[in-house]
Structure formats: C-alpha cells, structure tokens
Amino acid sequence: MAYVLWEFTILGFDPTSFMFSGALIAFSWLLVNNRMMDTEALGRDQLFYATHDPVILMDAAGRFAGANLAARDLFGDEIPEHGGSLRQLNKIGPMLDCLAATGELNPAESISVGDRVYDPRALPIASPIQRRNNLLGWTVSLVDITERERSAEALREALSRAEAANRAKSEFLAVVSHELRTPMTSLKGSLDLMFNGVAGDVSDRMKELLGIARRNSVRLQKLIDDILDLQKLDLNTLNFELQDVEPTEFLREVMRDCEMHAAQAKVRLSVVSDDAEGRMHVDPYRLKQVVGNVLSNAVKFSPEGGNIECSLGATGDALRMSIRDSGPGIPENAEDKVFGRFNQVDSSSTRASGGSGLGMHIAKILIERMGGAISYQSRLGVGSVFHIDIPLAGGVPRQSSPPCDSVPGDGEGVPAFGEVRG
Ligand SMILES: Nc1ncnc2c1ncn2[C@@H]1O[C@H](COP(=O)(O)OP(=O)(O)OP(=O)(O)O)[C@@H](O)[C@H]1O
Ligand SMILES: [Mg+2]
Structure with missing residues (x-):
C-alpha cells in the first residue's frame, strides 16, 4: 500500500515481500512458544494425574474441585461431583472441613485408609490476579508413608x-x-x-x-x-548413700588401704597437699572405689621405685583430688580406651599389668552419678595425673589453684598438655 500510494521502498525494492517474511517469522515464533506452553501445561497435568500419591483439589468454600487417579482409586464412589461436599470422604472428610474453616490441617497427623498410611499435606491455591483475599482453594496431597512407617x-x-x-x-x-x-x-x-x-x-x-x-x-x-x-x-539399681565427708581424712584412709599394694610393687605413696576446705557430698564407699581404682592403676603402671603423689585442691565449685604417677603415660586420644568398657590402651596379651579394663569405666560412671567428673593429663614416658572432681556439701572451697596440674619433668604449675575429660 505504502509502495503504491507513496512509492515507499526498502533498498529500492517493493517492501511487500519483507513485510510478509517478517509477519511469517513473528507468527512462527508465537506458534513455537505456544507449543512450549502446551508442553509445560500438559506435563503438569500428567504429573498431577499420574502421581501415585492421591491429590484432591478443594475450593475455598470446601467444595470438591478435582482429584487425580490415585485419589479416585482410593476413595472410589465417595468422590463427589464437582462442587459437591467432601464431608463424606472416609477419614479425611472432617479434616478437609476443618481446613476450609480454619486454613489449617487439624489434626496434622498421619491417617490410615485401608492398609496404607498417609501423611496429609495442604497447599493453598492463590489467584495470580488478585492481591488480597486471593485464596482460590487448596491442593490436598496424601503422601504415602506406609513403607516408612513399616x-x-x-x-x-x-x-x-x-x-x-x-x-x-x-x-x-x-x-x-x-x-x-x-x-x-x-x-x-x-x-x-x-x-x-x-x-x-x-x-x-x-x-x-x-x-x-x-x-x-x-x-x-x-x-x-x-x-x-x-x-x-x-540396670540403674545401684543406690548411692550421699553424705558429707571430710576430704583429708578420707584421702588418708584410701591411701592406707592401698599401702600394701604399693609396698609390694615397690612404689612410694605420698600426700603433697591436703589443706582443702569444705566437706564432700558423696557416697564414701563409692568414692573409695573411684579413688581406689585410680590409685591401683597408678601403682600398677608405675615402675619399681616410682613415686605417686596425691593432693587435694579446688576447681570451680568442686573439690579436686589429684593422683600423679611416674608411669609410662598414656598416648594422645586414648580416652575411649582409658574410660571404655573392657578397654585397655595396651591390649596385647603380653602386657604385664593384667586387669580387665573395667576399673576406669566404673570409676567414671560412679563419679558422674554422684555429680562429679574424672579427667587426666598425661605424657608418654613422663607420667599421668588423674583428677577426680568431687561435689562439695554446699559452698565453694577457698583454695583456688587446681593441684597437681603438672606431671613429673614439667615446670611447676605449668599445664603439661590439654586435659582429657572422662
Ligand atoms: N595411671 C595410668 N598410667 C598409664 N595407663 C593407664 C593409667 N590408668 C589407666 N591407664 C590405661 O587405661 C586402661 C584402662 O584402665 P582400667 O583401670 O579401666 O583397666 P585395667 O586397670 O587395665 O583393669 P581393671 O582396672 O579392670 O583391673 C589401662 O589398661 C591402661 O591402659
Ligand atoms: Mg584399673
């Protein structure tokens, strides 16, 4: 038209063919795009209908708006006509009613239909046009969790x-x-x-x-x-008879019990400091077992002529009893073996010290049940120091520096290495 009326040309040619080609390209683009939109919509539809989990669509007023094949198989004739009430649906009717009324699935727990167990989940369907009050309805899917439950x-x-x-x-x-x-x-x-x-x-x-x-x-x-x-x-049948116990006399008593064992092993036992204040709140019989196990290890693992030093002090709001030996020491990261059940650091059958690997395990449980703790510091070839932290009968002790936090061969008071808690 422009060519006929005003002699309009493109590069000296009649523009009709250019216009026609342009229109053809635009039309093809629209066609392809439309086809892609179809593919997406069809795929979505197929997914909805073919999924094994039953899905029901419900409008905002709680009326039936659609169901996939799995839902129709599950509920059969109970599925109403479009716009019908969903109340009569076995098991989930009341739940859907509640969802329409309150916007929440209640109770949000699994339901059994036939021999299957489902986990109901609801997703709101919002109108893409309206910004406010845009709830169109709900997608209620029943996720089959039968195998998981079994x-x-x-x-x-x-x-x-x-x-x-x-x-x-x-x-x-x-x-x-x-x-x-x-x-x-x-x-x-x-x-x-x-x-x-x-x-x-x-x-x-x-x-x-x-x-x-x-x-x-x-x-x-x-x-x-x-x-x-x-x-x-x-079995949790061990009873603890907790009472207030004087620590200094207690330590001396435990050491007396161990004296013969130490003498036989030619190891010297001594107390280096015992001026701790306060009274311990423990079952004395069970604490004796804990300290006795630590002492017997110190004796057992000390070489002939070795020294074992015991001390009392304080740490935080507990009383700390420390037993330091000059034995072979314990390698790093061996706490599981030291405190494990029937575990020993050196489990070779040729080891000379004997024992069953229960002592420290029992000591740890006993002291922890009494509200205390056990830990150790050690260095191979130097020795070990075991700390037993014991709860006090109310109040914090006055002495504040932890005792025996060095092992033989180290500078006084300098922590030799990181503490290993039991
Ligand atoms: N003072 C220590 N020096 C070096 N190793 C130690 C010391 N105390 C404990 N251990 C290590 O921890 C392991 C576990 O100790 P535990 O007291 O539980 O067992 P045990 O003494 O071998 O046997 P049991 O005490 O049952 O007779 C010991 O076998 C040893 O390897
Ligand atoms: Mg032992």
Missing part, C-alpha cells in the same frame, strides 16, 4: 527386642556374679588361712603356689565385684 515400626520392635535381650543379659550377669561372690569369698578366706600357716605348716614351694592362688582369687573377686557393679549401674 520400617520405623520394624526398627522400634527390633530396638525393644534388643533392649529386652540386653536387660535379660544384665540380669543374668548380675545373678551369676552375685552367686559367684559367696563361694569366692570362702575360697579366698581358706587360701589366706593356708598361706598364713593357720591350717598347719606349709613348705616354701606350697607357699609359692598358695601365693599364686591367692593373688588370682583376689583378681577374680575384683572382676566379679566389677561385673556386679556394672550390671547394677546398667
């Missing part, structure tokens, strides 16, 4: 069976250890009497053999006592 149930059953078996084992061990205790006591008593010549003269060779039997009966008795305590701790 696995969880199987795990719960397995756990409760394992717990029952563990409890039965603990009870069995507790009974057996208890029954072993009485004959063990008379066995050890008789060996003691024979060893001391009460039942008549014993030759040197017999004394040597009786000595071996005595030592092993002591070991066996300790093992039985440890297993019995451990089972009681596991």
